[in-house]
Amino acid sequence: MEVNRSSVSVGTRVMAKRRRTRTFRRLLPVYLFILPGMALFLLWTLYPMLDALVMSFFQWNPNPAATSPFNGLGNYTQALSDPIFWRAFSNVLSYTVITVAGQMALGLAVALLLNRKLFARGLFRALFYLPVVTSWVVVSIAFAFLFSSPFGPVDWFFGDVLHLIPDTQIWLGSTTLALPTLMILGVWKGIGWNMVIFLAGLQSIPAELYEAARVDGANSWILFRYITLPLLRPVITFATVILTMGGFGTFIPMFVLTQGGPLHSTETLLTYAYTNAFQEFNFGYAAAITYIFAIFVFLLAIVQIRVMQRKVEY
Amino acid sequence: MIITTKVPERREILKLRLWHVVRGSLLYLLIIAGALLMLIPFAYMLGISLSPNTYILQAPSSLIPTHPTLENYVNAWNENSFGLSFLNSVIVACGATFLNVLLASMLAFAFARYHFPGRNILFYGMLATMTVPTIVLIIPQFVLASRLGLTNNRFGLILVYAAGMAFGVYLLRGFFEEIPQELFDAAAIDGGGIFRSFWSIALPLARPALAAVIIFSFAASWEEFTWAITSTNDASLYTLPVAIQQYYSVHATDWGIVFAASVLAALPEIAVFLIFQRYFVSGIRAGGVKG
Numbered sequence: 160m161e162v163n164r165s166s167v168s169v170g171t172r173v174m175a176k177r178r179r180t181r182t183f184r185r186l187l188p189v190y191l192f193i194l195p196g197m198a199l200f201l202l203w204t205l206y207p208m209l210d211a212l213v214m215s216f217f218q219w220n221p222n223p224a225a226t227s228p229f230n231g232l233g234n235y236t237q238a239l240s241d242p243i244f245w246r247a248f249s250n251v252l253s254y255t256v257i258t259v260a261g262q263m264a265l266g267l268a269v270a271l272l273l274n275r276k277l278f279a280r281g282l283f284r285a286l287f288y289l290p291v292v293t294s295w296v297v298v299s300i301a302f303a304f305l306f307s308s309p310f311g312p313v314d315w316f317f318g319d320v321l322h323l324i325p326d327t328q329i330w331l332g333s334t335t336l337a338l339p340t341l342m343i344l345g346v347w348k349g350i351g352w353n354m355v356i357f358l359a360g361l362q363s364i365p366a367e368l369y370e371a372a373r374v375d376g377a378n379s380w381i382l383f384r385y386i387t388l389p390l391l392r393p394v395i396t397f398a399t400v401i402l403t404m405g406g407f408g409t410f411i412p413m414f415v416l417t418q419g420g421p422l423h424s425t426e427t428l429l430t431y432a433y434t435n436a437f438q439e440f441n442f443g444y445a446a447a448i449t450y451i452f453a454i455f456v457f458l459l460a461i462v463q464i465r466v467m468q469r470k471v472e473y
Numbered sequence: 474m475i476i477t478t479k480v481p482e483r484r485e486i487l488k489l490r491l492w493h494v495v496r497g498s499l500l501y502l503l504i505i506a507g508a509l510l511m512l513i514p515f516a517y518m519l520g521i522s523l524s525p526n527t528y529i530l531q532a533p534s535s536l537i538p539t540h541p542t543l544e545n546y547v548n549a550w551n552e553n554s555f556g557l558s559f560l561n562s563v564i565v566a567c568g569a570t571f572l573n574v575l576l577a578s579m580l581a582f583a584f585a586r587y588h589f590p591g592r593n594i595l596f597y598g599m600l601a602t603m604t605v606p607t608i609v610l611i612i613p614q615f616v617l618a619s620r621l622g623l624t625n626n627r628f629g630l631i632l633v634y635a636a637g638m639a640f641g642v643y644l645l646r647g648f649f650e651e652i653p654q655e656l657f658d659a660a661a662i663d664g665g666g667i668f669r670s671f672w673s674i675a676l677p678l679a680r681p682a683l684a685a686v687i688i689f690s691f692a693a694s695w696e697e698f699t700w701a702i703t704s705t706n707d708a709s710l711y712t713l714p715v716a717i718q719q720y721y722s723v724h725a726t727d728w729g730i731v732f733a734a735s736v737l738a739a740l741p742e743i744a745v746f747l748i749f750q751r752y753f754v755s756g757i758r759a760g761g762v763k764g
Contacts, residue, residue: 193583196576203636207613286508292746294696296714297735301514408606449609
């Protein structure tokens with residue numbers, strides 16, 4: 160019995176070992192195959208993320224020879240009691256809310272118009288998409304010119320032609336108008352992306368639904384309100400989540416056009432973190448700000464998906 | 474089924490038709506107006522880049538230069554080493570795209586066709602990092618790059634751009650999953666390993682998805698600004714976005730040259746988009762909105 164059992168267990172152990180080596184032999188090429196890509200990804204994405212987390216608990220010194228005193232949650236509490244942090248937070252929040260709503264509404268409108276059979280429809284779609292495939296730096300500089308004063312086209316049109324604003328209105332240098340100007344840029348750049356997303360969504364709605372409703376005497380508004388909008392819901396959810404992350408992550412136009420100014424009126428969490436890191440060399444504080452920011456964006460995305468994916472009741 | 478709509482009279486039909494035509498043309502005008510609004514910034518950019526510098530401050534009302542000249546383009550290319558920046562951008566964008574697409578498709582292939590411990594954690598972990606805005610990573614990436622001596626270095630740019638592969642992996646994995654297993658079985662009988670299945674079966678079949686990923690990857694590297702300006706301060710290593718921004722921040726009102734350089738920087742990407750339009754659309758759709 161004893162002998163027998165132990166020999167059985169030895170046998171299974173050997174077999175298990177053999178199986179394991181066989182599995183290992185079979186899987187080794189697969190692991191080797193993903194190694195280069197995984198290594199690159201881990202080194203430049205995951206490792207920096209963890210490194211920033213560690214950094215955020217220290218008064219981190221960029222000089223490797225110097226010591227970095229441990230700061231506990233100090234950087235986080237400092238952020239939460241920093242008025243500029245909250246200013247930046249409210250700026251990026253209003254920037255995101257307004258640009259997301261604006262570009263989605265206009266993108267949907269354009270998609271509805273360009274979903275019908277039209278002369279030169281493809282050309283129009285390409286034109287609306289053009290800002291999407293032009294870099295942020297280039298479009299930001301174009302807007303710097305458009306909104307420059309006193310000789311910029313916007314000043315000229317609304318001031319000298321329509322007389323709606325003073326002859327020389329300062330835009331990007333004004334504490335009240337700089338952020339709205341950046342919002343206009345954000346909406347303008349995003350319309351094309353929304354158009355493409357919504358066109359895809361519209362084309363997936365079966366035409367029979369509209370025909371049936373029309374036979375029942377529904378007008379265009381009813382069709383839009385009770386067929387198009389509810390059936391676009393997944394697309395709207397997708398776009399809202401992606402655009403919200405994009406809105407919060409907007410950095411280049413602020414960096415190029417206003418550097419967060421004047422007087423922090425266009426400061427966002429990212430410009431504030433960037434300045435703290437690369438001008439003040441407060442890497443620990445900057446890392447804490449980006450972590451608060453990243454966690455907020457992540458939670459917001461989850462909430463959005465939860466809320467918007469609730470089943471539609473008819 | 475009996476259709477119970479009453480037959481409209483002739484006059485009513487005519488009225489309806491007329492209304493249709495009026496409404497159609499109004500909507501068409503709306504589209505044209507919208508498209509023009511979208512184009513205004515580009516029109517000014519192009520118009521001013523083609524105008525002599527003295528013209529700019531005089532007439533924001535007229536978009537079409539009266540005396541078109543290429544002098545701004547020549548100056549931008551020669552005097553401000555935009556030629557060198559253009560070359561840097563080409564090297565970095567091509568290098569990053571090659572590395573990014575090759576490694577992303579290898580990962581996607583393994584994730585799609587092989588079962589191995591850790592597969593799901595690696596794949597979904599990778600996807601989860603997509604929710605983190607890339608700029609959040611800039612600070613620790615800069616610290617890492619300076620430790621490795623990769624700041625002020627084209628290779629440092631290439632590596633960081635290539636590492637942003639989550640979206641490509643996601644897109645290609647979906648594509649690789651749909652290839653019928655029989656195609657791979659045949660290769661396995663011939664004694665081919667994972668690399669052969671990948672290289673001679675999966676990759677050729679995934680050409681449309683690859684095209685989309687290549688274009689996205691190229692566009693992203695071509696226009697990337699934040700990492701480039703953070704990690705380089707040697708003007709001879711600037712990529713185009715950095716060179717333009719630097720020139721703009723120093724000579725803000727020299728719009729002719731700034732816009733000539735901007736047009737040069739924007740053209741390749743816009744050209745790629747116009748040539749491969751359908752891949753852009755399919756890429757975006759596969760990215761989230763299915764069907």
